[in-house]
Amino acid sequence: xxxxxxxxxxxxxxxxxxxxxxxxxxxxxxxxxxxxxxxxxxxxxxxxxxxxxxxxxxxxxxxxxxxxxxxxxxxxxxxxxxxxxxxxxxxxxxxxxxxxxxxxxxxxxxxxxxxxxxxxxxxxxxxxxxxxxxxxxxxxxxxxxxxxxxxxxxxxxxxxxxxxxxxxxxxxxxxxxxxxxxxxxxxxxxxxxxxxxxxxxxxxxxxxxxxxxxxxxxxxxxxxxxxxxxxxxxxxxxxxxxxxxxxxxxxxxxxxxxxxxxxxxxxxxxxxxxxxxxxxxxxxxxxxxxxxxxxxxxxxxxxxxxxxxxxxxxxxxxxxxxxxxxxxxxxxxxxxxxxxxxxxxxxxxxxxxxxxxxxxxxxxxxxxxxxxxxxxxxxxxxxxxxxxxxxxxxxxxxxxxxxxxxxxxxxxxxxxxxxxxxxxxxxxxxxxxxxxxxxxxxxxxxxxxxxxxxxxxxxxxxxxxxxxxxxxxxxxxxxxxxxxxxxxxxxxxxxxxxxxxxxxxxxxxxxxxxxxxxxxxxxxxxxxxxxxxxxxxxxxxxxxxxxxxxxxxxxxxxxxxxxxxxxxxxxxxxxxxxxxxxxxxxxxxxxxxxxxxxxxxxxxxxxxxxxxxxxxxxxxxxxxxxxxxxxxxxxxxxxxxxxxx
Amino acid sequence: xxxxxxxxxxxxxxxxxxxxxxxxxxxxxxxxxxxxxxxxxxxxxxxxxxxxxxxxxxxxxxxxxxxxxxxxxxxxxxxxxxxxxxxxxxxxxxxxxxxxxxxxxxxxxxxxxxxxxxxxxxxxxxxxxxxxxxxxxxxxxxxxxxxxxxxxxxxxxxxxxxxxxxxxxxxxxxxxxxxxxxxxxxxxxxxxxxxxxxxxxxxxxxxxxxxxxxxxxxxxxxxxxxxxxx
Numbered sequence: 001x002x003x004x005x006x007x008x009x010x011x012x013x014x015x016x017x018x019x020x021x022x023x024x025x026x027x028x029x030x031x032x033x034x035x036x037x038x039x040x041x042x043x044x045x046x047x048x049x050x051x052x053x054x055x056x057x058x059x060x061x062x063x064x065x066x067x068x069x070x071x072x073x074x075x076x077x078x079x080x081x082x083x084x085x086x087x088x089x090x091x092x093x094x095x096x097x098x099x100x101x102x103x104x105x106x107x108x109x110x111x112x113x114x115x116x117x118x119x120x121x122x123x124x125x126x127x128x129x130x131x132x133x134x135x136x137x138x139x140x141x142x143x144x145x146x147x148x149x150x151x152x153x154x155x156x157x158x159x160x161x162x163x164x165x166x167x168x169x170x171x172x173x174x175x176x177x178x179x180x181x182x183x184x185x186x187x188x189x190x191x192x193x194x195x196x197x198x199x200x201x202x203x204x205x206x207x208x209x210x211x212x213x214x215x216x217x218x219x220x221x222x223x224x225x226x227x228x229x230x231x232x233x234x235x236x237x238x239x240x241x242x243x244x245x246x247x248x249x250x251x252x253x254x255x256x257x258x259x260x261x262x263x264x265x266x267x268x269x270x271x272x273x274x275x276x277x278x279x280x281x282x283x284x285x286x287x288x289x290x291x292x293x294x295x296x297x298x299x300x301x302x303x304x305x306x307x308x309x310x311x312x313x314x315x316x317x318x319x320x321x322x323x324x325x326x327x328x329x330x331x332x333x334x335x336x337x338x339x340x341x342x343x344x345x346x347x348x349x350x351x352x353x354x355x356x357x358x359x360x361x362x363x364x365x366x367x368x369x370x371x372x373x374x375x376x377x378x379x380x381x382x383x384x385x386x387x388x389x390x391x392x393x394x395x396x397x398x399x400x401x402x403x404x405x406x407x408x409x410x411x412x413x414x415x416x417x418x419x420x421x422x423x424x425x426x427x428x429x430x431x432x433x434x435x436x437x438x439x440x441x442x443x444x445x446x447x448x449x450x451x452x453x454x455x456x457x458x459x460x461x462x463x464x465x466x467x468x469x470x471x472x473x474x475x476x477x478x479x480x481x482x483x484x485x486x487x488x489x490x491x492x493x494x495x496x497x498x499x500x501x502x503x504x505x506x507x508x509x510x511x512x513x514x515x516x517x518x519x520x521x522x523x524x525x526x527x528x529x530x531x532x533x534x535x536x537x538x539x540x541x542x543x544x545x546x547x548x549x550x551x552x553x554x555x556x557x558x559x560x561x562x563x564x565x566x567x568x569x570x571x572x573x574x575x576x577x578x579x580x581x582x583x584x585x586x587x588x589x590x591x592x593x594x595x596x597x598x599x600x601x602x603x604x605x606x607x608x609x610x611x612x613x614x615x616x617x618x619x620x621x622x623x624x625x626x627x628x629x630x631x632x633x634x635x636x637x638x639x640x641x642x643x644x645x
Numbered sequence: 646x647x648x649x650x651x652x653x654x655x656x657x658x659x660x661x662x663x664x665x666x667x668x669x670x671x672x673x674x675x676x677x678x679x680x681x682x683x684x685x686x687x688x689x690x691x692x693x694x695x696x697x698x699x700x701x702x703x704x705x706x707x708x709x710x711x712x713x714x715x716x717x718x719x720x721x722x723x724x725x726x727x728x729x730x731x732x733x734x735x736x737x738x739x740x741x742x743x744x745x746x747x748x749x750x751x752x753x754x755x756x757x758x759x760x761x762x763x764x765x766x767x768x769x770x771x772x773x774x775x776x777x778x779x780x781x782x783x784x785x786x787x788x789x790x791x792x793x794x795x796x797x798x799x800x801x802x803x804x805x806x807x808x809x810x811x812x813x814x815x816x817x818x819x820x821x822x823x824x825x826x827x828x829x830x831x832x833x834x835x836x837x838x839x840x841x842x843x844x845x846x847x848x849x850x851x852x853x854x855x856x857x858x859x860x861x862x863x864x865x866x867x868x869x870x871x872x873x874x875x
Binding site for chain 2: 173174214215217380383384385386395396397421422423424425426427482483484485
């Protein structure tokens with residue numbers, strides 16, 4: 001039997017893994033019970049024996065941000081598939097350092113502590129964590145996945161994501177565009193017909209897609225966006241204000257103190273999240289010199305500040321509508337995706353762009369905007385696995401977001417595949433030689449909408465070699481360009497007069513070679529059966545330890561006294577059984593016993609939770625408390641959790 | 646762009662070895678996916694060559710074929726079948742994209758029938774007097790003067806309501822001419838679809854000229870719209 005295919009949302013801020021449980025997609029939680037794995041990767045302290053330091057991912061890594069910011073990286077998605085000169089601006093706003101020995105034309109490497117990593121390697125660590133979470137959940141290896149990418153990702157960014165999957169030991173069956181995935185998640189339970197717009201404003205990227213639904217076919221009409229526009233930009237605006245004011249009022253320039261900047265960033269993110277539900281938020285930050293920086297931010301002031309950022313989403317929306325050949329009024333439904341769509345000003349803008357209120361409509365927000373992309377990825381994974389009744393009628397027809405062109409004489413672009421063409425899409429072009437006996441022809445392929453090649457994004461240079469020497473203009477080389485279902489370009493060439501398949505040498509402008517990817521595969525033993533079993537056992541024992549120590553300390557808690565004698569006895573029995581099984585080497589039995597103990601202690605856990613909630617929410621109405629809890633649970637950011645002291 | 650293969654020659658199915666006509670995505674005997682067929686875009690949809698198409702039926706057929714041939718249906722198939730599914734779907738998508746859009750379809754079929762069609766002209770060709778349709782020579786000359794004036798006015802930050810009105814009127818006029826061209830094209834479609842080979846030859850010639858005129862007009866309208874909107 002072939003294994004399960006999981007769906008992965010590899011996000012700028014958070015990542016998730018989901019799968020199809022029967023006919024509904026569900027998110028797979030991590031060991032800590034949380035659905036969201038923060039897209040944060042940290043390097044532990046170097047071991048005393050001089051070995052390689054351990055890499056941690058997610059909540060554990062997030063905790064290291066304040067203490068050892070030079071050993072932590074987040075928002076790495078912004079760096080995927082980008083060249084050195086492109087990421088310089090990006091790096092000004094983040095506390096990461098490029099490795100000193102990076103040369104132009106290379107994939108940039110980030111210095112993390114004493115080690116260096118390319119962005120795909122960092123992403124691979126996040127993917128491996130998700131893979132492990134899924135394997136722990138299923139108790140079986142997971143080797144195939146669908147991974148989502150922003151619809152507006154270009155070829156290099158897509159390839160970098162696929163490379164990351166391979167490094168993590170995952171066969172990436174498909175890259176799915178995030179807004180399209182969201183549409184799948186929404187469209188699953190209703191046989192809808194009509195036109196929907198997906199407005200996806202996440203941590204680091206913005207996408208808009210217009211889709212037509214008919215008989216289970218999700219046909220994307222157009223897509224547009226900005227791969228460097230998201231909640232991060234809003235955080236950076238708040239951060240810049242705070243840093244400038246601290247400098248002006250307290251004479252402290254924090255910009256040279258990475259950990260202090262992280263503390264201010266954390267405060268900025270908390271303020272941003274608070275302003276989605278409250279009319280006012282406060283900065284209160286202790287400075288290294290003992291001063292306090294205190295400031296009030298009103299929602300009105302915040303909205304004025306972020307208006308230019310939000311306004312940047314309007315242009316892509318209008319262009320997408322124009323490309324789909326429809327007006328805003330012809331959009332039947334609008335779906336909101338991504339954490340940044342919680343901001344009331346964003347909802348206001350969407351309402352205006354698509355004239356929703358005027359038409360008596362509301363945007364769809366029923367599914368958690370942080371989870372909906374992963375849920376859609378799980379649906380697509382199920383479609384690809386081809387084994388389920390619930391998805392056999394569904395089919396996604398996506399498009400390429402950017403036009404593909406060839407640099408022509410004089411540096412202009414000859415477009416060969418237009419943007420918003422349904423993929424897979426292909427084009428055939430013919431080339432010849434300009435000089436007597438010429439045996440090479442170079443082709444420069446670019447992506448973008450501008451007239452000049454220099455203004456588009458260089459994708460690759462193809463060198464057609466081994467053309468039989470002939471008079472100038474006589475060879476006829478047929479080059480076939482094919483954009484596959486992942487949105488990635490493939491090229492083949494043939495010299496037609498001689499019938500020879502021309503040899504193509506591809507030099508990607510940005511990206512790793514096959515050999516480089518191969519050398520970066522994380523612990524290549526990772527998917528070997530025996531190692532897998534050993535790892536499952538270790539993880540099962542760790543979980544058993546955790547719950548046993550919790551149960552052992554329970555009798556001292558007031559909540560324990562509320563349990564009945566029967567319940568006490570049931571817990572004791574389950575506890576003893578787990579303690580006995582734990583020393584064995586049957587990971588399945590350990591997990592089973594752990595679940596049994598977890599089940600026996602459920603009411604105790606509920607009592608503990610009630611006690612915690614009533615302490616935290618004292619003096620507030622239950623509604624307000626519920627809302628606050630809801631937001632806090634749904635919207636963690638690397639820096640936003642309350643775990644920091 | 647496309648090679649036209651004599652579809653009377655049968656090709657053996659890779660899976661069941663029974664010969665079939667080379668214009669099908671699937672073997673009629675064992676239903677297995679086949680390498681991309683060599684026919685034209687019309688054959689992909691089982692249509693005879695023609696300028697008039699039932700778009701609703703085309704979409705339905707596109708969806709039906711997509712369901713069967715799309716790489717999503719072959720994610721776990723063998724390497725050959727995956728490869729063919731990709732190539733077949735690219736062909737299906739290219740065919741649908743070309744046929745559903747009237748101008749693309751017209752250009753495609755004209756080329757298929759051996760007509761020489763002018764390539765997309767860059768903006769500056771417009772000033773080349775030999776490319777201007779004879780009946781528009783005077784108007785285009787005036788329009789270019791006005792466009793230049795308008796651009797100057799924009800540069801100086803001035804507004805010229807008279808010029809604005811005159812350009813808007815010109816835009817409306819050229820849009821009207823565009824509509825007339827489209828109507829003429831429709832007429833020629835009917836002639837071609839119903840006609841014998843002599844009638845087709847004449848219609849083709851007219852359509853090539855109409856397409857040229859259309860391209861010219863729509864570039865003009867685009868320029869005026871851009872200048873007005875600036």
